[in-house]
Amino acid sequence: MAVSARTRKSARLQRLEAAINYPIDWLEERSGLVGGLRYFLFRKVPGDSNWFHTLGSATLTAFLVQATTGVILAMYYKPEPKTAYASIQHITNDVTLGWLVRGMHKWGASVFIILLFFHMARVFLFGAYKYPRELNWIVGVLLLVMGMAEGFTGYLLPWDQTSYWATVVGINLNGTVPFLGPYIAQFLRGGAEIGPDTLARFYSIHMLLIPGAIFALIGLHLYLVVRLGVSSPPWSKEAAGADWVEEQVTTNGRSGLTQPAARSSWRRNGGDAE
Secondary structure (H helix, E strand, O other): OHHHHHHHHHHHHHHHHHHHHHHHHHHHHHHOHHHHHHHHHOOOOOOOOOHHHHHHHHHHHHHHHHHHHHHHHHOOOOOOOOOHHHHHHHHHHOOOOHHHHHHHHHHHHHHHHHHHHHHHHHHHHOOOOOOOOHHHHHHHHHHHHHHHHHHHHHHOOOOOHHHHHHHHHHHHHHOOOOOOHHHHHHHHHOOOOOOHHHHHHHHHHHHHHHHHHHHHHHHHHHHHHHHHOOOOOOOOHHHHOOOOOOOOOEEOOEEOOOOHHHHHHHHHOOOOOO
């Protein structure tokens, strides 16, 4: 009797597991996304990684918080000079937990930029911007520029005295750029002076253009991290080349000097010395 009950329970669990795994297997068979996600989450990293390596994940988390809270705020915000400030007050005072969402978005913008600077400082001090990760460093610099531009365009949206005059100063500073300055200033203003077109332009750039660029750059950044791996700290014995064993990397029967691991091995063994 007891054995029969355990057998029936086991069969029930098997059916439940099959029901749960069916949509996952269906998606994996047709897209390969599950395997890619598993590789991304469970890939090997250096054994001497530390908390400094979590700054990138913290920065990504801060950006996702900004994106989520921004979408919620956009549901209530009205990008017109006559209604912008009133809509902000409505969000803060009347909408359920609106004060919390706006506060998270406002102060989260500073947190995002600070974490981005800390992350780039860690990469620079650890020497993780060097071969073969130069492209990822360039992508990171572009993300910093996009993040600062996102903060600049979002600062005008409350349409109060502080944001208005700060934007006037910012546009005038951009107007001093050699050759392109006047065109940049005119584009940002949407005309000869700051007005309704400026607010609509800043809103569209803040909500559509820059977030799309940031998402694309983050995707490229994560791809390069997965492809090239996580760099070891500068005090790592492996990073310093101690007890280095040359690895022969080949691809399709040809020498793998075009592959990052092989070129790194070649350089460490004096292949680029003259």
